[in-house]
Ligand code: SF4
């Protein structure tokens with residue numbers, strides 16, 4: 125196993141709503157290896173997007189990270205943190221949950237970058253695209269000049285009223301420095317924007333969806349991140365443009381060696397991009413392994429169901445194997461102690477009334493599953509009867525993708 | 528209505544289907560729908576010419592009784608506008624849509640009513656298409672009320688029957704939309720569309736807002752309903768795997784036009800039109816061989832429907848665009864040259880940034896006579912991706928040298944003279960037969 129760059133242990137994020145406590149992510153474990161592309165796949169309400177936000181420390185009220193650690197491996201950062209926060213540092217590994225917020229946030233937009241489904245949301249409509257990328261470049265340069273320390277003031281591209289008014293008064297060419305402008309143009313060129321110098325002076329609304337997605341990737345690259353978190357980066361795009369963006373991410377990953385955490389609902393995108401995969405359901409990873417482990421040697425009935433639901437582009441399956449029912453409620457008091465998939469699972473047995481832990485499928489421990497079927501065979505005599513939990517009322521989707 | 532009557536009705540529909548097997552249920556001919564921009568009073572006062580957005584530009588296709596015809600394409604190709612115009616939810620700019628032999632746009636009175644009952648639609652968004660203040664029973668019953676079908680008692684019974692039929696339970700009739708999940712709401716939308724026992728249903732991205740496991744449930748349901756009620760579907764979708772799964776035939780659209788139409792198996796196994804081919808290749812497959820699957824991606828974006836390319840609308844991205852006969856060029860080189868032409872014609876190269884020999888002055892960039900060669904080399908390095916054969920290099924050097932004096936037209940002229948493609952001069956027509964494709968490669 126190569127070196128890990130992120131070690132996430134027992135991470136939980138909860139939302140405190142009027143209806144009760146919502147367990148969006150709970151007991152989430154993940155080790156990311158340097159330079160890999162890891163895919164998190166799940167449907168809406170699975171908690172995959174909240175996981176991403178939790179890693180970036182971007183969870184907003186009424187949500188809060190309630191437990192767990194996020195270890196980030198970086199020798200120089202560890203060095204900087206060691207004196208002030210010795211408890212947070214273990215060798216090269218810094219527990220980001222154990223250092224103060226501003227130190228943690230100094231990593232955002234430098235060590236970690238994130239791209240989203242909707243690029244409009246990460247650009248300010250009143251500034252040119254070039255200016256905003258140049259600003260991200262400045263953030264990175266300031267951070268390098270003043271190494272990632274607890275006192276770093278860099279906070280990512282946030283816009284003060286002053287800079288906003290400035291931008292209205294001087295609509296374009298408000299670059300911080302000539303060199304950051306040049307770097308911004310270079311980045312736009314890297315992500316395949318034709319005529320980048322001219323496009324740098326245009327505003328976000330003058331870009332097509334695919335072009336703006338490229339620009340957002342350029343902005344994310346400005347910081348030369350160790351880890352790029354890509355949350356549904358191609359979901360809003362047409363399929364020919366999606367293909368371009370996936371190729372671009374692949375090339376950039378190969379060039380820079382950055383680690384990518386790719387979050388998506390699209391199993392085809394996972395198959396195209398990822399070395400390893402984690403399948404999320406009801407706030408936790410229920411099956412993980414290499415792409416081959418998860419797609420070809422599937423163990424978890426939910427993973428099987430997901431793969432069976434995708435209509436085949438080449439094939440002729442007469443009928444899709446839908447998963448019956450709906451995504452379960454994530455309300456703490458409704459989740460119960462059984463396997464969270466039990467009320468939809470075609471293989472549920474009496475054992476499943478108790479929540480399974482994560483089992484290793486094979487000896488090397490790379491393929492693991494949160495399901496008893498990893499350990500025992502399905503026994504129809506012990507099956508739970510159909511409609512077993514129906515009395516508990518219809519559950520509907522809790523929230524949308526953001527939950 | 529009892530279930531007996533329901534099955535009788537189905538049998539009756541089936542016979543009707545058999546009798547009219549040669550006769551399409553829907554016939555679309557020359558359908559156009561333009562939207563106009565800059566068409567306000569102020570624009571007219573200022574003398575601005577209205578700009579036509581050619582959303583749907585001359586479609587011809589039939590939908591046969593009992594089949595599912597798919598309309599597939601990327602955003603902006605006009606597929607949803609086609610569905611809406613065909614149902615007369617929008618006024619057409621031009622063209623005819625016949626339903627059972629009668630022009631939909633000329634129907635009046637009882638005939639118009641009959642068409643409204645017979646042709647229904649299911650929309651994409653199960654969240655916004657249901658009125659949150661109405662119980663789902665009322666929502667489903669509304670079309671029955673509007674068309675005054677049966678007694679109050681019968682209507683309610685019919686609604687309960689429909690609920691059961693789409694996989695919900697009859698006792699949910701007095702619940703409100705927010706109590707249902709996305710998949711359940713889409714079932715409600717389907718029940719509503721079926722309330723008047725239509726023959727024809729337009730399904731506009733019916734599963735795009737749903738998760739894949741729930742999408743599978745809804746697709747299965749749609750197939751069952753089609754079998755039970757002898758429905759004819761027009762399925763509009765951007766999702767090729769959904770199209771493949773559920774359609775009998777498919778029409779592929781690009782920039783307001785149909786580029787290829789035929790049986791689903793034929794189109795998916797043997798796509799003829801270069802756009803169809805590229806579209807299919809772009810879809811990532813959910814299988815472990817996907818990473819090693821070689822595929823060509825299309826470059827660039829879809830051009831604007833305000834000013835679509837001359838000739839074949841796909842020519843600005845087509846990987847098989849046809850070179851003039853007298854040229855003997857590898858396809859990638861020709862594609863590269865065509866991209867260069869596009870940039871020159873749109874004056875889309877920032878000369879002073881591409882070459883250090885061009886200096887921005889008040890009259891625009893100027894290049895010192897002595898450095899024209901370097902300037903031309905700089906442009907080629909910035910724009911071209913392939914190596915040119917010497918003969919072409921000479922032509923392109925000559926053309927690009929015009930840019931030293933900002934003579935874009937001069938450069939464009941030289942390039943056009945040598946490289947103009949049949950694909951930009953002539954618009955390929957769709958042709959006849961069971962599997963036509965609008966491409967000059969196939970229509971000689
Ligand atoms: S633990 Fe039981 S209910 Fe849960 S997924 Fe496995 S077999 Fe199904």
Ligand code: SF4
Pocket residue numbers: 800801802839840841842843845846847848849950955965966967968
């Ligand atoms: S007509 Fe020409 S440009 Fe259009 S698809 Fe055919 S080869 Fe390509």
